[in-house]
Amino acid sequence: MATLSNHVPDPRLITAYAENRESPLHRVNPWTKLGIVAVLVLAVTIVDSLAVLASLYAVTLIVYGIAGLPYRRLVLWYTLPMLFIVSVAGPLAFLEPGTPILGALATPVGELSVTWQGASLFSELTCRSLTVVTFTLTTSMTTKYNDIAYLLGRVFPAPIDQVALLTYRFTFIMLETLEDLVKSTLARGANLGEFWANRRLYARIFGMTMLTAIERSERLVKSMEARGYEGDLTLYSTVRRPPASEVAAVVGLFALVVSYALVVSYGVVAI
Numbered sequence: 001m002a003t004l005s006n007h008v009p010d011p012r013l014i015t016a017y018a019e020n021r022e023s024p025l026h027r028v029n030p031w032t033k034l035g036i037v038a039v040l041v042l043a044v045t046i047v048d049s050l051a052v053l054a055s056l057y058a059v060t061l062i063v064y065g066i067a068g069l070p071y072r073r074l075v076l077w078y079t080l081p082m083l084f085i086v087s088v089a090g091p092l093a094f095l096e097p098g099t100p101i102l103g104a105l106a107t108p109v110g111e112l113s114v115t116w117q118g119a120s121l122f123s124e125l126t127c128r129s130l131t132v133v134t135f136t137l138t139t140s141m142t143t144k145y146n147d148i149a150y151l152l153g154r155v156f157p158a159p160i161d162q163v164a165l166l167t168y169r170f171t172f173i174m175l176e177t178l179e180d181l182v183k184s185t186l187a188r189g190a191n192l193g194e195f196w197a198n199r200r201l202y203a204r205i206f207g208m209t210m211l212t213a214i215e216r217s218e219r220l221v222k223s224m225e226a227r228g229y230e231g232d233l234t235l236y237s238t239v240r241r242p243p244a245s246e247v248a249a250v251v252g253l254f255a256l257v258v259s260y261a262l263v264v265s266y267g268v269v270a271i
Contacts, residue, residue, distance in 0.1 A: 007079035009137065011171050017069065017141040018148075025067040025142045029242035030151055033139045035250040039257060040135055044128040046261045050120055053127035060134045067142050074134065081133045082126075089125040093118035146237035154239075173216060178209045 018026075025033075040056070047053055064074065098117030140148070152164045185192070185205060192198055242250075 006076045009077050014140050018144050023068040030143050030147045030239050032242045032246040039253045043257045050124050057127045057131045060131050064138045081129050089122045093122040147239050150237050150239050177212050181205050
C-alpha cells in the first residue's frame, strides 16, 4: 500500500486494520467507543494533575496495544500533534514563572528559562492531546467503515452528516490523486526533499490536486443526482445498541470523572 508520508495517518491503512484485524477492542460496540472518546475529552479537560493525566495516557497506550495496533506507526503519527503541541505549549514553558531548571539563557530580548512549572504545564498539555489522539486512532482502527459511516450519519444533524459522509469517502480519492501527481513528478526527475527550494513545485502539486478534486466532485454530484440523490445518503448498515455491561461501564467512567471534578478540581465535598 503506497503512502505519502509515514508521519501522516493514512485512512486506507486505518480502514484496513479495522476491516481485517481482530482483537478484543474490535468486538466492542462502536457506540461504546464513541462514548469513551467523549469521556476522555471531558476527563483531559477537567483533570489538572500531571500524575492523573500521565496515568490516563498510559492506560490509553495499553488499550492501543491490546487492540493489536502497531506502536511504531503511532510514534510516527505523533508528528502532527506534536508540532501543534510544541507551537502552542512550547512558548508557555518559557513564559511560565517559577524556578528555572538549568538557569537563565541570555538573549537580545532578555533572559529566557524553562521553569519547573513551565515544564509541568508542557507535560500536561502533551498528555491531554496525545491521550485523545491515541484513543481516537484506536477507535478508528478498530471500527469498520460501515459502522463509522453509520455513526457519522446518526451523530451529526443534516446536512452536516451528509458533508461528513461524503468528505470521509472522498478522502480516499484525494489521496490517490495526490499520490499519482507525486509519482509522476518524481518520474520526471524532480526532487521533493527540500520544501523551501521546491516551494513552487509543491504549490503546483497542491493546486492541481484541488482542481482535480473539484472536477471529480462535480462529476460525482452529477452521477449521484442521476441516481436519485436528493440530499440524503442512505446507509444500508446499522449499529446495534451497546449491551448493558458496556453502557454501565461508560456511565461509571462518566460518573468517576464528574466525581473527580466535584471533589478534587472544584473542592465540593459530599456531606
